[in-house]
Amino acid sequence: MKKLLILIAISLLAIPFIRAEEKKLNILTTTPDLKSITEEIGGKYVNVTSICLGNQDPHFVEAKPSIIAYARKADLFIVIGLELEVGYEALIIEGSRNTKIKPGTDGYLDVSEGVLLLEVPTCKIDRSMGDVHPYGNPHYWLDPYNIRIIAQNISNRLQKIDSAHPAEYQTNYQTFVKKIDEAMFGVQALAKVDGDKLWEMELSGKLEEFIKEHQLQLDGWKRKVQSLRGMKIAIFHRSWSYFTNRFGLVVGGEVEPKPGIPPGPRHLKDLIKKIKLENVKVILMEPFYDRKSSDFVADKTSAKVVVSPISVGGEPAVKDYISFIDTLTNRLLEAITIK
Amino acid sequence: MKYIIILFILLLPLLALPADDDNQFSLIPQNISQTSAGRYFQSFNPDISLIVDTFYHRDSSREGIAHIFEEVSGFGHVCTSKNHHHGPDKGFNMNHMELYFSANADPYFKGWGIAAVEEEGAEMEEAVIQTTALPYGLQVKVGKFFSDIGRINPQHSHSWDFTDQPLIYRLTFGPHGLNDKGAQLSWLLPTNFYMFAGVETFQGNNEAMFNYIGDESGLPIKSGPRIFTSWLKFAPNIDNPNHALQFGLSYGRGLHQEEHDGNADGEMDHWLNGYTKFCGVDFVYKYDDLRAYGVGDINLQGEYFRREKDLTIKNHDLKPTLIGKHKQENQDGYYLQATYGFLERWRLGVRWEQIGLINKIDLPNGTSKSPDGSNRLSVMTDWTLTEFSRLRIQCARGNYELDGKDKKVTEFYIQLQISLGEHGAHKF
Structure with a gap:
């Protein structure tokens, strides 16, 4: 009994040292897209795990014990939102007993803030209509425009919770957005015009006129x-x-x-x-x-x-x-x- | 038999459900909208849900399976006081209607209440105050709730893979499982793998295993809590996303009192006092084939419980010489079950159960007996149309040892259940 108590005391003493060694932020994301973007922006300062795999249906994922064990030590939990994760999000947050990642805290990030949404129901919905999402279709990451917004939300949050490296996060974010813009509109167009401007034109439907007017060469997905x-x-x-x-x-x-x-x-x-x-x-x-x-x-x-x-x-x-x-x-x- | 055929004919139209393919979804416009901070519908209302769970039951025994259970050697005849009837009845049955309310109370507490509404009235199934902000992975829960021992005990009946309780639960913890007023302290350990431990203490009102009669015929008065339980659950980290595995250990001990009518004249004639101990192991393995609608998924689950009763005769109207003598009982049982998603939304399940592998009763007069055990094989198939509705057919064949007689009973169930409203997802 005495030995056991000593053992427990020693292991308790060790806890602060274990924490001090781990400088990286532990981040849990629900989907692999969020993991990928978070890794690009967080770089070497983050450890990211995704609950759902790329070949899995993100609506139906089990809150496995191993995920709950990981969530217990997470600094940030990033979700797609719009009730995509309604089947497992609460089980993970509550099950992990991690007060840091509760909704409403800095450790919980719903990246749907500010994204362009489609299929938001305007009539009264009920479950006889199938799996309809009351806040709109949650698969919004398939629009590269929304990826920019997701990246911005992640970058802002990383800068907020890890005040030691805001400049790095900002730089990584800008690099990432530039990569997306180049993939969308082509390198040549981006060399002449700011990405934001091109997107503004794209969203207002005036991209073609704009391209002609400024004699740009459109490339990337847009041309493809x-x-x-x-x-x-x-x-x-x-x-x-x-x-x-x-x-x-x-x-x-x-x-x-x-x-x-x-x-x-x-x-x-x-x-x-x-x-x-x-x-x-x-x-x-x-x-x-x-x-x-x-x-x-x-x-x-x-x-x-x-x-x-x-x-x-x-x-x-x-x-x-x-x-x-x-x-x-x-x-x-x-x-x-x-x- | 002919009634079952009629019932089948009545239910046959259910098979045509997927044929209804009206594209109502096109009612929802494909409009575009920019989101804003206030887009979530805000309210402080709790999540409310209602489970309606109905089944039709037949069995081959004359007296009904519920009566057979009361006679099983080593497990029956536990307590005749406050004995309200538990089904299933032959014919139509309603599992209690589960009315569930849940919400965070404030930054510190979460609460939920579950009313089990039955035809005769409502029972408080759970009423819980739970902390949400304790550090170090700790949590305290007080109120009335299902103990987290074992695998099936904390699950509500509508989330079980079979219509009915496993025998070892029904015949040791009773039809409601271990559910009582009490308090729980649990700890999610800071390990790299999942390790979850808890201790619980309960008032001690469980008809079957932790019965309390109190001030009567020499029985001692004992204030609560009279039950102490503890459990540990752990899961190895498996990198492969197809697999998940979890193990559990449980232990409990509590005061137990019995009163019996030895000469069957309708009057209680001897009273016993002592304690019951139990320990259990459980496991669950899930294989996720990563295909839609559960095709190819496999779940394996099993639990083993062993219980020991150690009782002393406190009063005996017929044989006063036995006062002070001991009665000891030692019983065990397990179930093993497997389900397999053989088609989109369809599962097939098999459950094998045995109770009384150890079944030893040391009587107060110095003799002892070891009745044979009982067993049951159940097969079910269920059709989960959506997460919110399920249809199930289950058949079982049991061999029950009833005081030296072997009784074979075939059971049959058709179950239909739906879930309405905001019902929290089920745990792993």
């Missing part, structure tokens, strides 16, 4: 997907709304009859009709859903099934946000060029 503009596609789940909205694709059908509800035969029959009628070329789907329904529809129509990750890490080659959007756009382009 020009051939896809106006193309009709069918989607499995509404994970793609932000992507189609940004790049001008038109959703002409959904494999799910309602969000979160797998299709039945009647719906697939209607979908086949719709795809034929609207000349839909591609059925775009997430990697975690069963291909069976999409393949069935593709078989009966001329549409092709395209499977793409919806997150960083969804496939081994998809290591960051830029390679993620590259992969997604490449898959779509391949599908329409290869007959």
Whole structure:
């Protein structure tokens, strides 16, 4: 008994030393996209773990004991918000007993603040409509514009909670945003015009005029997907709304009859009709859903099934946000060029 | 049998549920809006939810499975006082309607209340005040609540993988499990892997295992708390995202009193006082195939409990010579269950249970007996249409040892449950 007490006393004494050694911020994110961005901005000052993997459905993740153990020592918990994580967020925060990461504190960051939102319900919703999200579609990270805002939210918060390295975070943030802007509009355009200005034009729909007026050379995703503009596609789940909205694709059908509800035969029959009628070329789907329904529809129509990750890490080659959007756009382009 | 067929026919239209594919979702406009700080609907109302859980039950015994349970050798005949009837009845049954309220009270406390509403009235299933701001991973919970011992005990019945309780729970802790007024201190240890420990103390009102009669026929008066329990749960870190594993250990000890009607004349004639001890181990393993709607997912779960009763005869109207003599009982039991997602939203489950592997009763007259054990095999299939509704069919075949007689009973359940409102997610 005495020995045990001494042992406990020694281990208690050791706690402050263990803490002193660890200078890095421990950060827990819900999705791998948030992890990737946080690592780019936090650099060597952060340790980041993501709850959800790139090939997992971010709606349904279990609050595993190992995640709770990690959350106990987290300095910051970053979430997508808009009830995407409603099934596990509270279990992790409460289960970890970590008062630092409670909502409302500096250790909790909902990066949806200020993002451009789609599909915000304007009528009364209830669960007979499937998995509808009362604050809007939560898959907003598929719009590169929102990635800039997410990065800004993360950078601001890191600067606030770690006052030792604000300049580094700011620099990393600017580098990251520049990378995204270059990937979006091309290096040459960015060399002549500020990224913010280009986005302002993009959001107001005046980008083309602006490009002509200033004799810029548009490159990047914006040019790459020009051939896809106006193309009709069918989607499995509404994970793609932000992507189609940004790049001008038109959703002409959904494999799910309602969000979160797998299709039945009647719906697939209607979908086949719709795809034929609207000349839909591609059925775009997430990697975690069963291909069976999409393949069935593709078989009966001329549409092709395209499977793409919806997150960083969804496939081994998809290591960051830029390679993620590259992969997604490449898959779509391949599908329409290869007959 | 013909009624079951009729019931099946009545429920048959349920299978057509997915055929309803009206695209109501298009009611929701695809508009664009910039978010602002105030976009969350703000209110101080608690989360409110309601679980409606109904099932149809049949079994092959004449008297009903609930009566069989009361006769199982070594586990039955525990206490005849305040004995209110517990099902299932043959035919339609309602599991209690669970009405749940939960909210943070202030920066320091969170509270929740669960009313178990039954046809005859409501019971307080849980009423809890829990700290939210203690340092070092500590938490204190007081009120009335389910003990965190074991795996199934803290879970509410609607989140179980089978319709009914495992035998070892039903026949040791009773139909409500270990649920009592008391206090709990728990600690999430600062280890790199998950390690969670707790101690609890309860008033001591559990009909089956920690019964208190009090001031009667030589029984001592003992104020609460009369039960002490402790538990430890730990989970190794597994890097592979497909797997998760957790183990648990539980221990408890508490005062136990019994009164019996030895000559069955309707009057109690001997009274015993002493204590019950139990210890248990449990594990759960989950395989997540990372596919939508639970396809390919596997859950394995098992629990083993052993309990010891050590009682002294305090008064005996028929055989006064036995006063002061001991009665000791030693029993155990386990269940092992597995579920597998064989189709989108469909699971198949098997549960094997045994009780009384150890079943030793040392009687006050110096003799002892070791009745045989009992066992049961259950098979279920359930269809989780969404997170908020589930349909389940379950069949079971049990061999029960009833005072030297072997009784075989087949059970059958059809269960339908829905969950309304804001109901917190279920723990791992």
